Amino acid sequence: xxxxxxxxxxxxxxxxxxxxxxxxxxxxxxxxxxxxxxxxxxxxxxxxxxxxxxxxxxxxxxxxxxxxxxxxxxxxxxxxxxxxxxxxxxxxxxxxxxxxxxxxxxxxxx
Amino acid sequence: xxxxxxxxxxxxxxxxxxxxxxxxxxxxxxxxxxxxxxxxxxxxxxxxxxxxxxxxxxxxxxxxxxxxxxxxxxxxxxxxxxxxxxxxxxxxxxxxxxxxxxxxxxxxxxxxxxx
Numbered sequence: 001x002x003x004x005x006x007x008x009x010x011x012x013x014x015x016x017x018x019x020x021x022x023x024x025x026x027x028x029x030x031x032x033x034x035x036x037x038x039x040x041x042x043x044x045x046x047x048x049x050x051x052x053x054x055x056x057x058x059x060x061x062x063x064x065x066x067x068x069x070x071x072x073x074x075x076x077x078x079x080x081x082x083x084x085x086x087x088x089x090x091x092x093x094x095x096x097x098x099x100x101x102x103x104x105x106x107x108x109x110x
Numbered sequence: 111x112x113x114x115x116x117x118x119x120x121x122x123x124x125x126x127x128x129x130x131x132x133x134x135x136x137x138x139x140x141x142x143x144x145x146x147x148x149x150x151x152x153x154x155x156x157x158x159x160x161x162x163x164x165x166x167x168x169x170x171x172x173x174x175x176x177x178x179x180x181x182x183x184x185x186x187x188x189x190x191x192x193x194x195x196x197x198x199x200x201x202x203x204x205x206x207x208x209x210x211x212x213x214x215x216x217x218x219x220x221x222x223x224x225x
Contacts, residue, residue, distance in 0.1 A: 004152075030210045042114075042201065042216040043153065050211065087152050091210030095166065098210060100145075100152030 002026040004101035006088050011107045012078055020073045020104045022088035030093035032071045034062055037085045037103065046073070046086075075106075083108045112136070114217035116202050122223045123192055131187040131220045135204030142185050143214060144177055145201040153201055159185060160208040192224045 003025045012018040024032065031050035035043035049055055049064035049071060061074040073086055085103040092099060115134040123129050135142050141160050145153035155169040159179045167177070174192075179185040189196055199219040205212035 008150075033213075035216075042218045045213050045215065048211070048213065089152070093210055096208055096210045097155050097158070097166065098214065099155070102150065103152050105150075 002090050002092055002099040004088055004090055004099055006086075006101040006104045008102065009105045009107070011109060012075075014078055014080060014108055014110050016078050017074065017076050018078060018106065020075070020086050020088075020106065022071045022073075022101060024069050024071070024088070024090045026069075026090050026092060026099070028092045028094035029066065030091040032062075032064055033087075033089040033091065033098060034071075034073045035087040035089065037087055039084070043087055078108050080108050080110065082106065114202055114204055114215055116200075116217040116220050118220055119218065120221045120223075122225065124225050125192060125194060127192050127224075129189050129192060129222065131189075131200050131222070133185045133187070133202030133204075133217060135183065135185070135202070136215055137183075139204035139206055139215075140182070141205045141208045141212065142179060143203040143205075144185070144187050145203065147199045147201055147219070156187070165208065189222075192222075194224050197222055197224045 006022045034046040037043040047062035054063045059076045087103045088101040089098040143158040144156040147153045157167040162182045174190045177187045201219045203214040203216045205214045
């Protein structure tokens, strides 16, 4: 089975950098997804990592360490619109399913 | 093309009633997933289809829940004898093909409230 852990809430200031951590335990790990979800809206895809290392995509970067069962999402130059929940999801090749964490609710203050 | 659409966007029903929730996936996407999301939680897997067949329905909580995808496109999630605990947002997602590495694209969800 799989278990995904991430902090429930985080706060940060506009213009700052924030790192949202995610640890996972899985029997058939096939990569890790990050999704953004604004209140009352659908989750939207941010990134997918299957190999170790950092992948950068504009202000957002995602990191994966398979040996440590650890990932993080890095958000730079925070904007008010980045206030949202960030969902970490592990992909399981045994079941072809995504297992989501509870999400990290990020609040950005001016 | 258009994204995943779901109807209705909101549904209020009384305990014991029957409801149907509809999902229109992205055109050409063969895999379709249903999730349930409670407040403050991540999406919880219910069932997924590859084409017309349910490839995995292990997440359906009990036999009151059923889903179909008769022509391999639109899917309907059916809930019989609704209970207050069924109140949640029901999300649908589609991906180009089957596989956990495939990016899933989500619809806006149906907010179900059972009174």
